[in-house]
């Protein structure tokens with residue numbers, strides 16, 4: 001599968017035998033990938049912390065207060081993790097280059113864990129305020145499926 005720009009058109013090449021639903025989903029994934037490649041801007045740890053603070057203000061009235069937010073390269077089985085006692089959030093470097101709304105989703109997810117542990121109804125209620133939760137989860141599932149790796153859940157670390 002590949003996607004590229006041709007003038008003001010975007011061409012997405014996908015296998016012919018896909019169902020319409022699969023096709024729609026993969027076109028979305030490929031367009032996101034293309035947009036991510038084009039932006040290619042990497043956030044440093046300081047910018048990541050600022051971004052987390054902005055997201056906390058926007059979605060949680062600033063109640064989630066991370067002390068440190070940083071990229072880590074030793075985290076290949078989860079997208080993000082959080083240690084509420086330390087107020088620290090870590091994001092897998094594998095998210096670098098993914099669309100901003102996906103990185104934001106993982107940040108919002110970990111910020112929410114500063115307020116609510118675990119993945120119960122109260123947790124997902126909090127995440128409903130972030131409008132692209134479903135889309136971001138779909139994107140990450142697509143990435144995992146594409147790499148044929150086991151599922152990489154976003155989980156909280158004690």
Ligand SMILES: [Zn+2]
Nearest residue numbers: 109154155156
């Ligand atoms: Zn989680």
